[in-house]
Amino acid sequence: MSFKVPRGTQDILPGEVEKWQKVEGVMRHLTNVYRYPEIRTPMFESTELFQRGVGDSTDIVQKEMYTFEDRGGRSMTLRPEGTASISRAYVEHKMFGNPDQPVKVSYLGPMFRYERSQKGRYRQFVQFGVEAIGSKDPAIDAEVIELAMRVYQESGLKHLKLVINSLGDQEVRQAHRQALIDHFAPHIGEFCSDCQKRLEQNPLRILDCKVDAENPLTASAPKLTDYLNEESATYFEQVKMYLDALGIDYVVDPNLVRGLDYYNHTTFEIMSTAEGFGAITTLCGGGRYNGLVEEIGGPESPGIGFAMSIERLLLALEAEEVTLDTEDALDLYIVTMDDAAKLKAVEFASSFRARGISADIDYAGRKMKAQMKAANRLEAKYVMVLGSSELEEQAVNIKNMETGDQEKVPFHDVVNYLLTHKQ
Template sequence: MSFKVPRGTQDILPEQTPKWQKVESVLRELSRVYRYKEIRTPMFEQTELFQRSVGDTTDIVQKEMYTFEDRGGRSLTLRPEGTASTVRAYVEHKMFGVPDQPMKLSYIGPMFRYERQQAGRYRQFVQFGVEAIGSSDPAIDAEVIALAMDVYQSVGLKDIKLHLNSLGDKETRDAHRTALINHFKPSISEFCNDCQNRLEKNPLRILDCKVDHEHPLMGTAPKLTDYLNESSARYFEKVKEYLEILGIDYEVDPNLVRGLDYYNHTAFEIMSTASGFGAITTLCGGGRYNGLVSEMGGPDLPGIGFALSIERLLLALEAEGIELDVEDSLDIYVVAMGEEAKKKSVELLSSFRAKGISAEMDYIDRKMKAQMKSADRLGAKYVIVIGETELEEASVNIKEMQSGNEEKVELSELVNYLLEHK
């Protein structure tokens, strides 16, 4: 019987992992620079956590969650996104009591959604995100957006565009909700079943529908920005002002609503504009979620964050033809001729690696010519051959593969030589 990787998942093979590691190192370094400290939460949570935070009218909750009962009869769900778990941990561990607020957190790890597999979209995917909890200052909104933009610019992407919108406060949302119901209700029978169900529960979600996005009423729907009250409009202007100070270009997109119920005020997405990237151009999305902390049982504190898929980031790099500068070099390959030479080679490899020198040798008893070819394929910078003569003289000829130059070095001095010439 043969087995294959489950549908919607992938194997990241050794020749691909250096790219992932490079991207992950960029993400961790930016988190360090911006002072977002890593938090690690479980891969599964109580199902109700996502139902209450993400929203029971969203596609994620209705169609995409991997939910199961454990042996104790408890309903658990593999996490479909990272914000809910992060906020849950923030409340549970009373992180709101830390003197220095906002609490700035980052996370990276697998998420799970049962959706149709497309280019760069999987049922298990790796998501990086940040959350800043405890501040209602529009400057922190701009900082979060700046961090997201920095991620893509740091890996060399140029064909990206920031879309920005304001979802306003509760008063704004209520006024806009009434207007949306009045707009769609007379013709709601022309829309899909999901939209019909959302009309009274959450009409804003109709604007995010993938089935009816070309319906004429979508283009004439009331814009949320037209219903912003004075305080919401003032907040949005402040966010835009800070983005301009940072030199970040943006486009106000009134149709940007985001797919999760917990968003309010600032909402944003970063899109790829590269030709051939695909129909779904979103690389990253985020926004403000005032009210979510209190919904989780904590104090009434605001928050803002974003999340991005590493798979889609790599796809964007491919679309722009960008090759990451990945570190996968081999410092030295040791060719051993004979059993005693092999024992010495094992000892040498250990001494090299103890000093951070990458080293390799043959483990399948190949001839010298085959071992030299292997060293060349692996891109070894240096090669040494150890046989009876080298053991007797306690020295070897070390060959630099690129130039072909050789130099005689005592075995006891090899580590120092490599450290000097690395």
């Protein structure tokens, strides 16, 4: 029987995983600088959490969730996104009682959505995101957006576009909702079956439909920004003011609604404008979700956050031909001539590794020539050959593989020699 990786998933092999570690390092550095410590939540939760937290009208809940019944008869779902789980943790652990608000956290881990597999879009994908819960200050919106932009910039991307919008408060959403129903209802038969359902469930989602994106009625639909009340308009202006102060360029797009029901006020996407990146240009999405914590049983706790796919970040780096500095060359390869030398090599390797010197030896019983070829393939900086004469003399020749220079070093001084020269 032949086994293959499940459809929509991938194996990330050595040689590729170092790129992941590099960008993850950028993320961890920035979340430390911005003070968004990591939170880790379970990979599956009660299905109802996502139904309530993400929204029954979303494609995620209706079509894409991996849901199963556990042995206790409870409906569980592999997490399709991070915000609902973090909001649940915020409520369960009474983090709203922390004296310092907002509570700022970051997360990095696999998410699961059953959707059509394509380049950069998987059924198991790795998502990085941050959440700031407990403040409705527009300055925190700007901070979250700046953090997302800096992740991409410090990873090496240059061709970026920030798009922002305001979805207003509940009063605004209701007025706009009715305007959308009045606009689309007479012609809803022209739209896909999903949009026909959305008309009453959540007509705002029609604007986010990929099937009917080119329908003229979508382009002429009432713009939410035209319905902003004074409070919502003022809030949006303040967010833009802070972005201007930070020197962050943006474009206001009234049709930017995002795909999750919990968004209100600020919503944003960061896109790649790199040539050849592909039809789906969105790298990151986020926004404000005042009301979500209350929806899952907590007190009033306004929040904002974003999520980004590691897979799509790496694709954007590839499109811009950015080479990540993932050099991790081997410090030393030990070539052994016989069993006695092998025993000493094992001892040496352990001593080197304990001092932070990366070392490897042959475990395939190969001849000296084959071992030297292996050292070259592994790009070892230094090679030392151990045989009977070296054991007798208690000294070994260490060869610099770049220059070809060799130096005889006593056994007792080998560690210090390598520590001095490996830089």
